[in-house]
Amino acid sequence: MRIVLAAGLFTIGIELPKNYMWKHAKSLLAMVVPTMAAGWLVVGGILKLLFPTLTYVSCLVIAACLTPTDPIICGAIVGGRFAVKHVPVNLRRILSAESAANDGLAYPFLSISIYLTVESSKRVAFGKWFLVGWLYQVILGVTLGAVVGLLFSKFLQLSKRKGYIDRESYVAQYLAMSFFTIGVAKTIGSDDLLAAFAAGSAMSWDGHFNEQTEGEVFASVIDLVLNCSCFIYIGTPDIPA
Template sequence: MRHSPTVLSSVRNTHCLELIADDRAFTNVSIAYICLGGFIVAFSMVFLFAREKLYVNEVVLGTVFGIFMGPHFAGVFDPRSWGSHSNAITLEVMRVILAIGLFAIGVELPKAYMAEHAKSLLVMIVPTMAIGWFIVAGLVHSLFPQFNFVSCLAIAACLTPTDPIICAAIVGGDFAIKNVSERLRHLISAESAANDGLAYPFLTIAIYLTVDATKREAIGHWLLVGCLYQVILGTFIGALLGLAFSSLMKFSHRHGVIDRQSYVMQYLSLAIFVSGIVSTLGSDDLLAVFAAGCAISWDGEFTVHTEGQLFSSLIDFVLNCVGFMYIGAWLPFESFTIPALGITPGRLLLLTLGVLLLRRIPPLLMLYKWIPEIASWRQALFSGHFGPVGHRDMGVGAVYISTLAVQKLATPQNPPITQEDKLATALHPIVSFVVLNSIVVHGLSIPLFSAWCNIRALSGVAFDLYMNVGV
């Protein structure tokens, strides 16, 4: 039977379309590339106007774009659809972003900064974190009585560190450079980097108390593993690697085998290298990369060779976009209501308000007189507000720590029965809700405050009368 030319042409066209459909590999990965690249291209077109005029950075816009492209709106990018490996992927994405950000903070601090400002940092980090940890645990326990206090301590540990990514976006912006003293900006940056890694001991004591058979066994694990092996050994290895590479690069530079670009490349390569070594050993890789960054620029020579280079700023911008787009699409909106655990949006909102108001501000207002870099209660208030859950403030850091905690717990039963089940089920919903609202509050604080300043200035009231954190 002979077919007409029209029928044969139609068959050939259909076959060609099928081949094209097979070859184009229209996968979730390609969609993610489109979303990420499209957002960065679009934002870079208005970058200067957005950051220096509106004081809106890529953290807020990236999160909003991620939410829009995520499963609850456009549905084109869903990190949680990647099956049993979704938590592992989330953990590693956050790890890389944090590692590079923490290394950059360490490198860009003034030489020997951690030694010269050790007293201030100890006061800013240890008592402030400990007080905030107990305050948040108390808030969680009062709002969600289904959890025992140990589980509340685990949740609070995820909300304790300040996020260096969000913090860097805030203190590195034009508004902060104009209105915040350099010594205060350095202090907030150093604190946000150090306490991100120091969240490990707060988390591990709660996890060990949850999963170990006895309190004695849990405390033993915490002292040996959580403190000595993870924190102290991780910091030592990071500092040792930083000093070793500092000496090696000086030697190479003297013999003319590296140039300025070689130094700049270490922002990316050495951060990932140190993180890989220390995480393979099972130690605290976040503190390690920060220690490596501080050590490699201890004498200031590394900073001299990288000064004026744009590569680190470019990498930081791209990673911020990636991280917060990912977080926006990752947010589990459907889990913000879990009746069996008493989790409702109203209670989560009360928790968020309590965290933002009580976690850091009261401790710093009590302790700032022992911190020479903080000259007034206004500066203490500023430091308490803008050093909360992540520039990466309650953002990348909180998502990383909570995902790490989930990885350490057993897969929960549905419905949850034991405290371990309840904790594993509730960690991401509670932490992600606070993260989302923290990003909004801290991302919009400076734009709203700047607008208020402009309005007051128009009415003849000087800016310095009501807030001058640069004193």
């Protein structure tokens, strides 16, 4: 399931316009951080009312899993003929970017809840949250994804100038780069979902990749196939032998 999510997040990042994350950083920050924090606390309170035997911190652990916006479900809103006709393009882009960013940024909310549960000292819990939840998971994941995306973008441009690759080679990177990025991120233990989104955003930072793949529908087809395969696998009941 994480492979499908990472591939979807990478596709969202790489299909954003040139310098999109930098130009709309304030809007995304306002949409993601306070909205997620408020939703996390509210959902935790609702769970506490529904399950009074649980502590509020335990409810926050569950709430951290329910807070992020699903980018796959968001794709049903921002994609398709209905969305193209009725939803403005700037709104579709900001919704896609927000759903991708908050899916990766859910880890700090989960980690602080867990550390407050298992650690006897709040100082130790917040210290581990900052070092592991933010620096190692989020910051390292974003940095790793951005560096991989930028380097690979430069390699692609150099290979294009030398005549080593053609248009089809660019299209193939949707899967290759997403799998490579999440593989490296999982190996070192950082946030693979956020790394995949950062890699996609970095690869399209100068607009070169989007120019080479303009008009291609391969990414949408692969995303649809992966999503359908995943949900069919999850939804299919076990058949007794």
